Every structure is written in C-alpha cells, then in structure tokens.
Amino acid sequence: xxxxxxxxxxxxxxxxxxxxxxxxxxxxxxxxxxxxxxxxxxxxxxxxxxxxxxxxxxxxxxxxxxxxxxxxxxxxxxxxxxxxxxxxxxxxxxxxxxxxxxxxxxxxxxxxxxxxxxxxxxxxxxxxxxxxxxxxxxxxxxxxxxxxxxxxxxxxxxxxxxxxxxx
Numbered sequence: 001x002x003x004x005x006x007x008x009x010x011x012x013x014x015x016x017x018x019x020x021x022x023x024x025x026x027x028x029x030x031x032x033x034x035x036x037x038x039x040x041x042x043x044x045x046x047x048x049x050x051x052x053x054x055x056x057x058x059x060x061x062x063x064x065x066x067x068x069x070x071x072x073x074x075x076x077x078x079x080x081x082x083x084x085x086x087x088x089x090x091x092x093x094x095x096x097x098x099x100x101x102x103x104x105x106x107x108x109x110x111x112x113x114x115x116x117x118x119x120x121x122x123x124x125x126x127x128x129x130x131x132x133x134x135x136x137x138x139x140x141x142x143x144x145x146x147x148x149x150x151x152x153x154x155x156x157x158x159x160x161x162x163x164x165x166x167x
Contacts, residue, residue: 002061003100005107007050008069012057014038015066016045022093027152028127047073052115053085058104067095070104075121084119089134096130105138112166119165125150126158140164 008016017038023029048055048071058068068091075084089104112118122140124131144161151157 003058003103004061005056005058005070005104008045008048008055008057008071010045012066012069013041013045016055016057016069016090017041019066019068019090019092023090027155028125028157029131031150031152033152054111054115056107058091058100067092068100068104070108072108072115072117072120075119083117084121085115085117087120087122101134102137105134109166118167119163121161121163124160124162126160127155132160132162135162138164 017036017040020030020041021035024032024035027033045055047053053072053074055069055071057066058070059066068089070087070089072085072087075081075086087108089101091100108120112120120140121143122131122135124135126132126145140162141164142160143163146159146161148156149159
C-alpha cells in the first residue's frame with residue numbers, strides 16, 4: 001500500500017476520532033472507557049503544532065482516504081524534556097496488519113531532526129502485545145513499568161513505558 005503523510009487539518013478530526021474510538025471496545029489499547037466525541041478532542045487537537053509536536057494523518061496516496069494517524073505530544077511539559085516526545089499511532093481496524101505502523105515509525109524518525117527531538121516514548125498496556133511488538137521491532141526498549149495502574153471493567157492493566165534515543 002502506498003502511504004502518504006500530511007499534517008492533520010481541522011476537517012480530519014472526525015476521522016481521527018472515529019479511528020481512535022475503534023480501539024476503546026478492545027479494552028487493552030487506550031485508557032478511555034467510552035467513546036470520545038469530536039468536541040471532546042478539540043482542545044487536544046489544538047495542542048499539536050507542525051513545528052514541534054505535529055499530528056499527521058496517514059492516507060492512501062491514490063485514494064486520499066485516511067486510515068490512520070500518528071501524533072507527537074510534549075512529554076511531561078517541563079523545559080528539560082523539550083527533546084523528548086510521546087508518540088501515539090492509531091490505525092483503522094480494516095488496515096491493521098499491513099506494516100503501516102512500521103512505515104509510520106520510519107516517517108516520524110525522518111522528521112525528528114527538523115523537530116529537534118532526540119527521544120520518543122510510548123505508553124502501552126502490557127496486555128496489548130501487538131503494539132508492544134511493533135515498538136520492539138522499531139528498536140524501542142522498556143524504560144518503565146507501572147503495574148495495575150489502569151482499571152477497565154474488572155481488569156487491572158499494567159502500563160509499559162517504552163522509549164528510544166534518536167541521535
């Protein structure tokens with residue numbers, strides 16, 4: 001599949017939210033326990049900036065249909081952490097398993113020098129082996145572990161903090 005990346009625009013937000021909401025019912029990908037609305041995500045969307053913490057949509061290069069998104073967000077919000085960002089990748093349920101995540105990591109890696117970022121971190125539930133495998137395949141390692149910090153229904157989930165230095 002030929003993928004292109006473009007900076008997310010306001011009119012992409014409904015599709016971004018739709019893709020995100022697909023993961024909530026799986027109960028091992030995100031800590032949200034009920035679907036979010038476009039209005040819920042307005043402030044979140046506005047926090048992205050193309051020059052430091054961008055949000056990109058992934059689309060079919062020919063059909064221009066969005067099938068995923070990848071975003072970089074500030075890590076911890078203090079000045080000493082300016083060279084580190086949190087990465088999030090979400091792919092439409094009908095497009096998973098097609099190596100799109102690997103292409104997203106390659107694209108983001110190519111953008112890091114321009115963004116003056118040298119470290120990426122991800123927060124992944126231990127109970128989400130597919131995402132943990134993707135991060136590991138991309139050279140991320142475990143930087144932290146928080147046992148049973150999230151509860152979804154009667155299940156307690158462990159949070160794995162993964163990271164990678166890019167220099």
